[in-house]
Amino acid sequence: MEKVAVLGLGKVGTLAAELLDGAGFRVTGIDMQLKSQSMPFDIKALDLSDVSILAEEFRQMDAVLSCLPYHLNTAIAEIAHGAGIHYFDLTEDVPTTKAIMKLATTSKGIMAPQCGLAPGFIGIVGASLINQFDTCRSCKMRVGALPQNPTGLMGYSFNWSPEGVVNEYLNDCEVLEDGEIKRLSSMEWIEKLYINGTELEAFTTSGGLGTMCETYLGQVPNIDYKTMRYPGHAQLMNFFFHELLMRDRRKEAGEILVNAKPPVDDDIVYVHVSAEGKKDGALARSEFVREYKPVNLLGKRRTAIAWTTASSVVAIMEMVRDGKLQNSGFLKQEEIPLDMFLQTKAGKAFEDQKP
Structure with missing residues (x-):
């Protein structure tokens, strides 16, 4: 090759x-x-x-x-x-x-x-944590690509493909729950979490798990993937897509959103992966938590999401x-x-x- x-x-x-x-x-x-x-x-x-x-x-x-x-x-x-x-x-x-x-x-x-x-690196990390346990009861994978200095109620900028973001916000999600593969709507199961003191919310989005549900069926009873955003984002996006019916106009929805929230150079990628299970008979938890910021790579400054x-x-x-x-x-x-x-x-x- x-x-x-x-x-x-x-x-x-x-x-x-x-x-x-x-x-x-x-x-x-x-x-x-x-x-x-x-x-x-x-x-x-x-x-x-x-x-x-x-x-x-x-x-x-x-x-x-x-x-x-x-x-x-x-x-x-x-x-x-x-x-x-x-x-x-x-x-x-x-x-x-x-x-x-x-x-x-x-x-x-x-x-x-x-x-x-996500999918990709997040699944590699998730699998590495699962492998640390004799038996694993859950693996939770969270990723957020965000502006470092958010403005407005949405607290977001479209540093990634608007088509991809709209797709993952609207398509159904796969999860493993209680040992079964289940499908649920995106932008649900909202939870609060913190990374280095920054409050974030996480909610279900489509595609982030890749093939993990089928791989770990019968081995790990609970696996899910969520996108992380600043607090209040999910409520606004649910209003935009579902109450205003922009879910029926995906192309236009993407154009509106990227026009309102164009890309920024100072972005940040948050990664939060956790797994729980038993090691040597004792219940334990492992975490992989990172903040990735822009870097100088090959002589140029690269955004976090790009690199x-x-x-x-x-x-x-x-x-x-x-x-x-x-x-x-x-x-x-x-x-x-x-x-x-x-x-x-x-x-x-x-x-x-x-x-």
């Missing part, structure tokens, strides 16, 4: 391509429209909706990383499958992932969606290339060892900011 195509050169895609280049991959960045700045890797402007063009391009590659909106990824994965190359993406969309799982049953390369922050997402997927691609993970079929995030992840060139960024 040497030649990699990176599709979508936004903040995350560009940084992922730069990190891959720095890790020794031969990178080609592809987007519909190219910005004027120079890149340390090859770039091409291609019509990403043209199957024949992408199929030809993929035949020259060993792997593809899609940093495109989730609704484009099934088609991209099908082209990669047809070309017999490895496929990676950052999607949180459950139907997209299920479609890719089906492709993986006959794939020559690895099919690895959900390689970002955590890009570093996660690049670390996984390094591990596949180096023979530390499987190289065909479907890759589950919870099968990736955390210690091995943190030893990769990209994964070390997470260790650099540990408390």
Whole structure:
């Protein structure tokens, strides 16, 4: 796995391509429209909706990383499958992932969606905590990508794809509760928690667990994922989507929200993962709690959401290339060892900011 195509050169895609280049991959960045700045890797402007063009391009590659909106990824994965190359993406969309799982049953390369922050890194951390116990009764995973200095009642800025945020706020969620896989609505099960004295609220959102419910069915009775926001956010978003019926106008909802709350440079990513169970017959609790802020990486200042997402997927691609993970079929995030992840060139960024 040497030649990699990176599709979508936004903040995350560009940084992922730069990190891959720095890790020794031969990178080609592809987007519909190219910005004027120079890149340390090859770039091409291609019509990403043209199957024949992408199929030809993929035949020259060993792997593809899609940093495109989730609704484009099934088609991209099908082209990669047809070309017999490895496929990676950052999607949180459950139907997209299920479609890719089906492709993986006959794939020559690895099919690895959900390689970002959540799903992705959060599942790797969750699995590492579960493995610390002889028997684990619960695992709770929480992630929040937020402005450091929030303003307004919503206390938010759209540093991530508005399409992805709307998708995870409205689609149903999977959880493990009392040993059963259950589906429930997003923006429910609201709870209060604190990280280094900052009060946050957490509520259910779609897709963050990836494949963990099916993996741990019969082993861990209670697993759930929630998004963290500043207090009051969930009530306002429920009003916006459900009382004003913006749930029926998803595209317009995303446009309204990002226009009202544009991205900020001073963001922060909160991670709070906890697990409870028995060790040597005694009940115990383990936690992984972090604050990740913007960093200077490869000579540029990177937002927290950009570097955590890009570093996660690049670390996984390094591990596949180096023979530390499987190289065909479907890759589950919870099968990736955390210690091995943190030893990769990209994964070390997470260790650099540990408390």
